[in-house]
Amino acid sequence: MDTKDIANQLVALCREGRNIEAIETLYADDVISLEVMEPMREVHGREGVLGKAHWWQGAHEVHGASVDGPWPNGDQFIVRFQFDITQKETGKRVQMDEVGLYTVRDGKITEEKFFYAT
Amino acid sequence: MDTKDIANQLVALCREGRNIEAIETLYADDVISLEVMEPMREVHGREGVLGKAHWWQGAHEVHGASVDGPWPNGDQFIVRFQFDITQKETGKRVQMDEVGLYTVRDGKITEEKFFYAT
Numbered sequence: 001m002d003t004k005d006i007a008n009q010l011v012a013l014c015r016e017g018r019n020i021e022a023i024e025t026l027y028a029d030d031v032i033s034l035e036v037m038e039p040m041r042e043v044h045g046r047e048g049v050l051g052k053a054h055w056w057q058g059a060h061e062v063h064g065a066s067v068d069g070p071w072p073n074g075d076q077f078i079v080r081f082q083f084d085i086t087q088k089e090t091g092k093r094v095q096m097d098e099v100g101l102y103t104v105r106d107g108k109i110t111e112e113k114f115f116y117a118t
Numbered sequence: 119m120d121t122k123d124i125a126n127q128l129v130a131l132c133r134e135g136r137n138i139e140a141i142e143t144l145y146a147d148d149v150i151s152l153e154v155m156e157p158m159r160e161v162h163g164r165e166g167v168l169g170k171a172h173w174w175q176g177a178h179e180v181h182g183a184s185v186d187g188p189w190p191n192g193d194q195f196i197v198r199f200q201f202d203i204t205q206k207e208t209g210k211r212v213q214m215d216e217v218g219l220y221t222v223r224d225g226k227i228t229e230e231k232f233f234y235a236t
Contacts, residue, residue, distance in 0.1 A: 004236065036191045071217045071233035073154045078196065078217045078233045099189045099196045101219060115189035115196050118122065 003104045007070035007077035010102070010109070014067045014081070020057075023050055028108035035114050049112075061086040063093075075104050121222045125188035125195035128220070128227070132185045132199070138175075141168050146226035153232050167230075179204040181211075193222050 001009070006026055013022040023046060033043040033052065040052055064084040071078040083096040097117040102109050119127070124144055131140040141164060151161040151170065158170055182202040189196040201214040215235040220227050 034191070069217075069235065071215075071235050073152070073231060073233040076231075076233070078219070080198070097189075099217075101196070113191060113194075115191040115194070117187065117189050 001107050003075055003077060004070075004072050006104055006107070006109065007072050007079070007102070011067055011070050011079055014065075014079070017062075017065070020050065020053055023053055026109050028105070028110045031109055032111045034112065036116060059088055061088060077102050077104075119225050121193055121195060122188075122190050124222055124225070124227065125190050125197070125220070129185055129188050129197055132183075132197070135180075135183070138168065138171055141171055144227050146223070146228045149227055150229045151231075152229065154234060177206055179206060195220050195222075 010022050010026055013019065013026075027046045027049060029046055030044070031046050031049055033040070033049045035041050035043075043049055043052055060083075062083060062085050066082045068080040068082075069078055079100045079102070081096070081098050081100065083098075084093070085096060086093045099115045101111075101113045101115065103111040128140050128144055131137065131144075145164045145167060147164055148162070149164050149167055151158070151167045153159050153161075161167055161170055178201075180201060180203050184200045186198040186200075187196060197218045197220070199214070199216050199218065201216075202211070203214060204211045217233045219229075219231045219233065221229040
């Protein structure tokens with residue numbers, strides 16, 4: 001699969017809420033995941049990224065989600081995610097607006113980096 | 119200025135259609151501009167980027183524009199641009215949906231890379 005195929009598959013899976021499956025099938029073993037803040041500012045490896053995704057799903061109640069894109073260029077592509085969620089720990093309802101920048105090598109996603117509207 | 123300040127200034131200027139001024143004031147002398155396609159796939163230097171911007175403004179009639187963002191992370195930020203334009207050469211009216219990934223070093227934008235919805 002080329003970068004556009006992977007981008008389209010990631011968007012299609014995330015639109016159906018199948019984010020875990022996207023990581024399992026499209027991510028490289030040694031993928032690097034980059035956030036703005038600790039404690040998950042830099043996570044290495046697909047297993048770590050899966051752990052992060054499972055944590056996120058357990059920690060939030062999702063009321064609505066939309067996925068825009070992809071916007072590809074060469075071996076990278078961008079996807080926008082908007083979530084209407086409640087943080088279970090605080091009970092706080094939040095509108096998240098984030099963008100993911102993905103890098104592909106040899107048919108797998110080797111890096112994801114997330115950016116947040118301020 | 120830090121990356122968020124530069125991101126906010128770029129967005130504010132572009133929302134007012136002052137894209138040329140944004141390049142003149144926020145870009146490094148040796149900025150690199152990356153597109154998907156030739157002939158402007160890689161342009162080096164602020165003068166080259168200014169030339170590209172002047173070409174773009176001359177070649178298109180802009181009916182409407184919206185600028186979303188910024189989404190920052192560390193020394194990078196992302197901005198989404200949507201344009202309703204007519205290509206003067208062909209007379210064709212087009213809806214453009216593009217995302218810019220910007221990199222900042224020492225208080226100036228040193229790289230811009232554009233991604234297009236397909």
